[in-house]
Amino acid sequence: MKTLPSLTLYVPGLLGRRDLRASFRAEAATQDLGLLAWFLSRARAEPLAGGHHGGLCALCGLEAEEERALPLAALSRLGEEEGTPAGGCWLRADPVCLEADRDCVVLRDRVVPAPDQVDSLLALLNGHLAEEGLRLEASAPERWYLSLAQSRVPETWPLAHVLGQDIHPWMPAGTEGRRWRRLLNEIQMLLHDCDINHARRAEGSLPVTSLWPWGGGCLPPASSCPWSRLWGNDPLVRGLARWGGISHGTLPGDGDALLNELAGPSAHLVVEEGPWRETRLGEAEAWAAWLAAWQARWLAPLLAACRAGRLGGLALCDGAGRCYRLEGRWRRWWRRPRPFGDFL
Known part of the structure; x- marks a missing residue:
């Protein structure tokens, strides 16, 4: 059986602010986020330790009891x-x-x-x-x-x-x-x-x-990183790749461009800047607009690649302790999609 590449997307701020849930839900309802809701409904939810930066470091094999203790x-x-x-x-x-x-x-x-x-x-x-x-x-x-x-x-x-x-x-x-x-x-x-x-x-x-x-x-002693390649424009992403001894790529403009870079059995971690600033500042309207554009540029082509048998797995992590993983042939296909607001 052919082994396919898999992708994990790290998108800080993806699911808004829980303490401002009402305003974020209201703005999300003004955008068509059905594809993202479909993905979250089908995927398996998993916890991820750490905050905005701590979760990213944990995915790369570097953990600390508190995010602020990380170098x-x-x-x-x-x-x-x-x-x-x-x-x-x-x-x-x-x-x-x-x-x-x-x-x-x-x-x-x-x-x-x-x-x-x-x-x-x-x-x-x-x-x-x-x-x-x-x-x-x-x-x-x-x-x-x-x-x-x-x-x-x-x-x-x-x-x-x-x-x-x-x-x-x-x-x-x-x-x-x-x-x-x-x-x-x-x-x-x-x-x-x-x-x-x-x-x-x-x-x-x-x-x-x-x-x-x-x-x-x-800088801690070098350690192995469980990815074939890290993708992202933040120097922290490049630093983690260098620390873990793996390759790094500049983030392409969209999901289609990234797919053209993938080949063979490999596991890739893709780190977006994400709408974390809008989330922290409570700018729900700007956050919702960012999500709609990101869904079209990234999620739509990546899900199409899953359907076409070009990806073996796809996961989204929100930088706030939550990851959603879709593997196999449309895991949990029987679940009826929930409204996107249910995940905030």
């Missing part, structure tokens, strides 16, 4: 074009916009400064951080890193977890927590009145009002 910065740095220099530990320190909201401070969004603004901001902040023996570097306008000694890594929470939330419960903790809370305070004061932020506000762009530290840790 996401070191893995992400490994996936950058320049790779990771040997030794040391890494911390992401990404530019963000904080906003006061009544009695709390909310992490409103990530900020992507222009390249010339990045250079100026790094010069401003590194002039201050040098006193602490620290130096920021940017691999991309929205991805900044700090190299640290292992003993100086703070306990932090991923930006994807805190986006749209009050930051106070998620501030740096542990033995280095107090130092990092002080540093963030000083960084915010430096950024408050800088010329770049005046210019960004004048043009209607979000200012860079702080950095968000997250993902600290050292």
Whole structure:
């Protein structure tokens, strides 16, 4: 019997926010998501440990008791074009916009400064951080890193977890927590009145009002990864592929393009950016529109390939603890499709 390739798609934010279920269901009802509902109704549901990044790492054989304990910065740095220099530990320190909201401070969004603004901001902040023996570097306008000694890594929470939330419960903790809370305070004061932020506000762009530290840790010893190939554009995906010693591919534009890349018995993990930002910020209308477009570009051609006998299995994971796996000849074919809203 011919062995076929199988696909697992990792799509953070796929099934919305459970705490805002009513609004997400209402927006989902405005889109034709019947094909996605059909898939979820037929597939076998499986739990997947970890959160947004933790689930992805678990699929690649790297697990931790808590997502925040994973060395996401070191893995992400490994996936950058320049790779990771040997030794040391890494911390992401990404530019963000904080906003006061009544009695709390909310992490409103990530900020992507222009390249010339990045250079100026790094010069401003590194002039201050040098006193602490620290130096920021940017691999991309929205991805900044700090190299640290292992003993100086703070306990932090991923930006994807805190986006749209009050930051106070998620501030740096542990033995280095107090130092990092002080540093963030000083960084915010430096950024408050800088010329770049005046210019960004004048043009209607979000200012860079702080950095968000997250993902600290050292690169773990290399381990085997249970996939033939990882596909994705995030440097964390490339880093996991390099760490696991397997090949990596840039995410194609749609399911048909991906199918043309597959051959023989192989297992592929495909990592989408997903509508995680819209999900975290409660933007249900944008989330539903993203799903409808994704269903047409990805799910429709992949299910057609299953019907045509070109795929041996297809799974969807939502980055929030749930995977849905369709294997064999239309498993659970007798089940009547449920409304998509039932899965939110």
